[in-house]
């Protein structure tokens with residue numbers, strides 16, 4: 001059963017793998033006890049295209065991530081990922097799982113989690129950052145090149161790998177940016193910032209200074225959050241969103257939000273007249289990964305219209321902040337947003353189209369009714385649930401959430417609705 005699931009997993013990735021190499025991988029662990037909901041985070045980005053592939057795989061159950069990259073073929077990289085995942089299923093250490101990459105030409109794996117520490121194996125140029133707690137906390141930043149480098153379990157710290165992609169106009173900057181960013185990561189850990197915030201700031205710095213800037217995305221390893229397809233390209237052979245660029249403008253009063261480039265046309269909120277806040281992509285990454293007392297996870301079903309999910313999320317967050325987890329109030333807010341043109345291309349919703357799970361701070365919005373007597377996907381798997389309905393055996397046997405299936409989403413949704 002296990003091998004069958006692995007095989008399905010393999011085939012599915014094969015379908016969407018082409019060539020890609022994440023050239024920046026970062027993992028940050030600020031709370032090795034796993035108690036801080038924002039205490040471990042990881043992310044990838046690159047100058048290269050196709051960053052939805054293989055860049056950040058997270059197991060929610062196992063609280064670990066496998067980041068990959070390198071110069072080898074996608075098949076090679078894939079083989080290394082499969083072997084690493086299989087070893088992690090057998091309780092391998094981060095170092096042991098990452099060392100798998102050395103058996104595959106050109107491949108690199110970064111593996112880690114809040115409890116297991118982290119490691120990078122294979123072909124890499126990385127710094128391992130450690131921060132010792134205490135009155136005069138010591139920051140140590142050590143370079144490694146290839147083989148295996150480890151952040152020990154229980155140690156506060158981080159690993160950053162960075163190389164430049166051929167063709168990047170900022171080619172040649174990787175060595176200095178890697179070192180500067182590593183030092184800044186160490187300072188932020190020392191100063192007590194959570195891993196999710198540090199990841200976002202580090203990705204912003206790398207994007208600006210080294211040009212390895214296209215998402216990619218990130219994961220919060222403690223809370224099981226992912227940026228999903230926020231920054232990944234929607235088509236094959238394209239680059240993702242530049243993480244150093246403006247991503248959206250939003251109104252904290254009423255929840256109005258709009259992505260760039262359309263957001264350029266607005267200086268104040270068109271609904272309530274309030275000041276708008278401009279959010280850069282790396283900040284949006286940090287916001288979506290950082291758990292706060294009032295954070296709401298919003299999942300949108302029924303339409304793949306560009307910007308719809310992020311705008312709906314902002315509207316729902318504002319509705320929840322104002323009125324709590326009330327399906328009727330959330331539906332009213334969404335309908336007001338449709339009336340005012342904030343949300344376009346979708347029909348009005350009713351309270352029954354809003355799936356509220358207050359205890360897990362999650363809200364699902366169904367913009368178009370699914371056909372047949374199907375009411376809603378299962379709830380503990382927002383966004384990926386349709387994919388995972390089909391890949392059920394993988395979810396249960398491997399316990400891994402696949403973040404790389406973006407390319408299939410609209411296609412799968414369509415076939416799901418046609419069943």
Ligand SMILES: [Zn+2]
Pocket residue numbers: 251252253254255256269270271272273274
């Ligand atoms: Zn407003």
